[in-house]
Amino acid sequence: MFPELIDTRPLRRAIDDGLNWVVRNWGDEFEAAAYPLLMLLKAIEDLLIATPWWLIMAILVGIAWLATRNWKLPVVVLVSLLFLGMMDLWKDAMTTMALMIAATITAIVISIPVGVWMSRSLTVRNVITPVLDLMQTLPSFVYLIPTVMIFGPGKIPALIATIVYAAPPLVRLTDLGLRSVDPAVMEASRAFGTNPRQRLLGVQIPLALPTILAGINQTTMMALAMVVIASMIGAGGLGYQVLQGIGRLEVSRGLFAGLGIVVLAIIFDRITQSFGKQLQGRIGLAEARS
Numbered sequence: 509m510f511p512e513l514i515d516t517r518p519l520r521r522a523i524d525d526g527l528n529w530v531v532r533n534w535g536d537e538f539e540a541a542a543y544p545l546l547m548l549l550k551a552i553e554d555l556l557i558a559t560p561w562w563l564i565m566a567i568l569v570g571i572a573w574l575a576t577r578n579w580k581l582p583v584v585v586l587v588s589l590l591f592l593g594m595m596d597l598w599k600d601a602m603t604t605m606a607l608m609i610a611a612t613i614t615a616i617v618i619s620i621p622v623g624v625w626m627s628r629s630l631t632v633r634n635v636i637t638p639v640l641d642l643m644q645t646l647p648s649f650v651y652l653i654p655t656v657m658i659f660g661p662g663k664i665p666a667l668i669a670t671i672v673y674a675a676p677p678l679v680r681l682t683d684l685g686l687r688s689v690d691p692a693v694m695e696a697s698r699a700f701g702t703n704p705r706q707r708l709l710g711v712q713i714p715l716a717l718p719t720i721l722a723g724i725n726q727t728t729m730m731a732l733a734m735v736v737i738a739s740m741i742g743a744g745g746l747g748y749q750v751l752q753g754i755g756r757l758e759v760s761r762g763l764f765a766g767l768g769i770v771v772l773a774i775i776f777d778r779i780t781q782s783f784g785k786q787l788q789g790r791i792g793l794a795e796a797r798s
Contacts, residue, residue, distance in 0.1 A: 527654055527657060528657075530658070531657050531658055535658055538658050538659065539658075539659060539664075542659065542664045542668065545610070545614065545664060545667055545668070546663060546664050546667070548610050548613070548614070549606060549607065549610040549663055549667055550663075552606040552609050552610050553602065553603055553606035553607075556602040556603075556605060556606050557599060557602050557603075561589075561593060561598055564589070564602075565586065565589045565590075568585050568589065568775065568779075569582045569585050569586050569589075570582075571779055572584075572585045572775075572778070572779055572782075575778075575779050575782035575783050575786065576782045581778055581779070581782060584774070584775075584778065585775050585778075585779075588771040588774060588775055589771075589775075591767070591768075591771055592768055592771060595764045595767075595768065597746065597749070597764065597765065597768045600744070600745050600746045600748070600749055600765070600768070601745070601746060601768055601771075601772060603743075603744050603745035603746075604732070604735050604745035604746045604747065604768075604769065604772060605772060607663075607666065607667060607670060607731070607735060607738065607743055607745060608670075608728060608731045608732055608735070608772070608776075610667060611667055611670040611671050611674055611727075611731040611734075612674070612724065612727055612728050612731055614667075614671050615671050615674050615675040615678055615727050615731075616678065616724060616727070618671070618675060619675045619676075619678035619679040619682060619723070619727070620678065620682050620720065622636065622679050622682075623678065623679045623680070623681070623682025623683040623685075623686065623720075623723075624682065624683075624686060624708065626679065626682075626683040627682070627683045627686035627687050633683065636679070640676040640679055640680060643672055643673070643675070643676050644673075644676045644677075648669060648673055648734065648737050649737070651669060651672055652665065652669050652737070652740075652741060655668050655669055655741075656741055661741045661742040662741070662742040663742060663743060663744075665741050665742075666738035666739075666741050666742060666743035667738075667743075669734065669737070669738060669741075670731050670734040670735075670738055673730055673731075673733075673734050674727045674728075674730040674731040674734065675727065677723050677726035677727055677730065678720070678723035678724060678726065678727045679723075680723070681719050681720060681722055681723030681726070682716070682719075682720050682723055684719060685715075685716030685717075685718075685719030685720050685723075686708075686712050686713070686716050688716065688719065689711070689712050689715045689716060690715075693711060693715065694707065694711065694712070697710070697711045718784050721780060721783060721784040722784055724780060725776075725777060725780040725781060725784065728776050728777070728780065729773060729776075729777060732769060732772060732773050732776075735747035735769060736750050736751065736769075739751050746765045746766075746768045746769050746772075747765075747769070749761055749762070749764075749765030749768075750762045750765045750766055750769075753765060
């Protein structure tokens with residue numbers, strides 16, 4: 509047995525007592541701050557559940573057609589959605605989709621500005637990169653503990669945990685995309701007298717958009733990867749069906765719900781990848797003409 513050189517019990521007790529103090533004194537403030545996230549999630553979930561199934565199918569198939577201008581992806585999307593309906597997983601799939609969309613929207617709002625900030629400052633990048641490493645490598649259950657203590661079991665801690673897990677790829681790829689813009693293009697934009705904001709919005713972001721879209725794709729996939737863990741604290745949806753299958757030893761329930769998660773992943777992965785390829789093709793064409 510490795511000798512215990514330092515007694516860590518006081519440190520662990522201090523951390524636990526500190527978190528308990530935060531919950532007692534600031535719990536209401538944290539809940540109030542997270543309330544807009546809950547309203548966003550509930551609004552998306554209510555909208556998806558209230559929308560007729562055929563309309564959601566038509567919208568997603570139409571988006572797939574716009575992304576590819578080909579019949580193959582729309583057929584895949586249609587068959588995948590029909591599978592969800594035939595397996596009686598439609599409502600759970602809409603709940604899972606709402607969690608994924610809410611987490612992705614929130615991650616985009618937070619991650620892109622942070623990525624822009626990192627691309628402009630080496631010091632900021634050196635400070636934030638270890639934080640991103642910690643967010644991606646720390647086991648999800650570790651940061652579920654404080655969120656559940658503060659908010660209690662429910663959708664808010666599930667959404668926050670999903671955002672924390674899914675946001676880092678978009679931050680990294682936004683930073684990478686902006687830093688990868690050709691310096692000659694940036695110099696030419698400066699020669700035309702543009703200010704930093706005009707260069708960012710008119711030159712850097714449009715050229716980095718395929719990379720940023722790849723980050724959104726990764727964020728979406730990682731948000732879906734969290735749905736089973738999030739179901740353990742009240743998120744519901746397909747993850748809860750998988751959890752029930754484990755608890756009841758019902759292989760079929762867990763298998764079909766797991767396939768439902770795979771179906772959603774395929775749909776959103778293929779659509780975002782196709783839009784990214786479209787953007788890359790347009791940027792390449794524009795560069796060739798110039």
